[in-house]
Amino acid sequence: MFSTDIGIDLGTANVLVYIKGKGVVLREPSVVAFDRDTNKILAVGNEARTMLGRTPGNIIAVKPLREGVISDYTVTEKMLKYFISKAVGRKLRKPRITVCVPSGVTEVEKRAVEDATYQAGARKVEIIEEPIAAAIGAGIDISKACGSMVVDIGGGTADIAVISLGGTVVSMSIKIAGDVFDEAIVRYMRKKHNLLIGERTAEEIKIKIGTAFKRPEIIQMDIRGRNLITGLPKTITVTSDETEEALREAAGNIVEAVHSVLEKTPPELASDIAERGIVMTGGGSLLQGLDQLIESKTGINVIVAEDALTCVAIGTGKYVEYLASHKR
Numbered sequence: 001m002f003s004t005d006i007g008i009d010l011g012t013a014n015v016l017v018y019i020k021g022k023g024v025v026l027r028e029p030s031v032v033a034f035d036r037d038t039n040k041i042l043a044v045g046n047e048a049r050t051m052l053g054r055t056p057g058n059i060i061a062v063k064p065l066r067e068g069v070i071s072d073y074t075v076t077e078k079m080l081k082y083f084i085s086k087a088v089g090r091k092l093r094k095p096r097i098t099v100c101v102p103s104g105v106t107e108v109e110k111r112a113v114e115d116a117t118y119q120a121g122a123r124k125v126e127i128i129e130e131p132i133a134a135a136i137g138a139g140i141d142i143s144k145a146c147g148s149m150v151v152d153i154g155g156g157t158a159d160i161a162v163i164s165l166g167g168t169v170v171s172m173s174i175k176i177a178g179d180v181f182d183e184a185i186v187r188y189m190r191k192k193h194n195l196l197i198g199e200r201t202a203e204e205i206k207i208k209i210g211t212a213f214k215r216p217e218i219i220q221m222d223i224r225g226r227n228l229i230t231g232l233p234k235t236i237t238v239t240s241d242e243t244e245e246a247l248r249e250a251a252g253n254i255v256e257a258v259h260s261v262l263e264k265t266p267p268e269l270a271s272d273i274a275e276r277g278i279v280m281t282g283g284g285s286l287l288q289g290l291d292q293l294i295e296s297k298t299g300i301n302v303i304v305a306e307d308a309l310t311c312v313a314i315g316t317g318k319y320v321e322y323l324a325s326h327k328r
């Protein structure tokens with residue numbers, strides 16, 4: 001009676017909690033800060049993120065998920081517990097929770113997510129694959145006998161899938177997404193400008209001026225880092241064209257993956273996709289020009305979903321309703 005159905009997008013970069021009837025009630029970074037000596041958690045989410053790279057010796061701030069899967073089980077469980085109680089509050093009955101995982105994860109990895117969610121206080125746990133959740137969240141009717149292609153680019157993984165009749169027909173998950181874009185920018189700055197920058201600065205560059213397809217007008221921004229030759233702080237001006245060069249390889253890998261999924265797609269479904277277009281979701285899909293790049297290389301229309309950052313969480317939450325109506 002007093003139970004809640006919730007959906008959790010347990011992402012490498014962010015955790016989102018969706019509650020039936022309320023929508024997305026929580027969106028915080030997947031970061032936990034704790035005291036190394038006592039193992040006590042000091043901060044979770046937004047507060048912990050500001051500590052990344054800025055902690056003294058005894059405090060560590062970690063991201064417990066890497067490339068879409070749990071890399072630190074105990075910390076993930078504690079983080080989930082914190083977010084669930086923050087989102088749900090005190091309830092008489094434990095919630096029923098649906099969690100999504102990238103399409104390529106192994107059974108062992110799925111079990112780890114399931115166990116961590118039970119430990120964090122779920123009454124019942126359902127696991128759903130990220131592309132299915134992304135498709136539901138993007139408003140695609142996945143139960144129809146019609147092919148839809150979803151490209152979900154998060155922080156740790158890019159999941160590409162062709163969905164028809166409620167299931168995945170062809171899919172691929174690659175560990176190239178937002179985090180790899182950031183790393184590529186860090187590497188580029190070091191190589192081209194002898195400038196050492198942190199991941200957060202790289203992410204800022206990516207979001208503000210980054211592009212995967214040359215912009216009609218070049219835009220630029222000033223960034224600060226450490227000069228690797230003098231060891232001193234230095235400010236330089238970076239242009240959007242430079243980011244296109246830095247991100248070319250990573251963006252190219254995503255295009256190749258889309259291409260290879262299309263190659264494996266049965267012809268009927270491929271023609272549905274050609275007609276309906278490819279839908280992109282996830283924060284990584286917001287990289288300027290990535291849609292244009294995929295469109296230019298495949299010849300298929302690409303649409304970035306309206307709520308790209310929350311699609312997976314919404315779809316995860318709605319999955320329970322989908323299952324119920326489908327059974328009926």
Ligand SMILES: Nc1ncnc2c1ncn2[C@@H]1O[C@H](COP(=O)(O)OP(=O)(O)OP(=O)(O)O)[C@@H](O)[C@H]1O
Pocket residue numbers: 009010011012013014015067068153154155156157158177178179203206207282283284285286287288308309
């Ligand atoms: N406007 C933007 N332009 C480019 N990248 C962006 C933008 N906004 C967010 N991102 C990137 O999106 C990524 C996070 O996306 P999202 O929250 O969908 O990932 P996630 O679900 O946590 O990850 P995963 O699905 O891999 O576990 C980060 O790498 C972030 O830098």
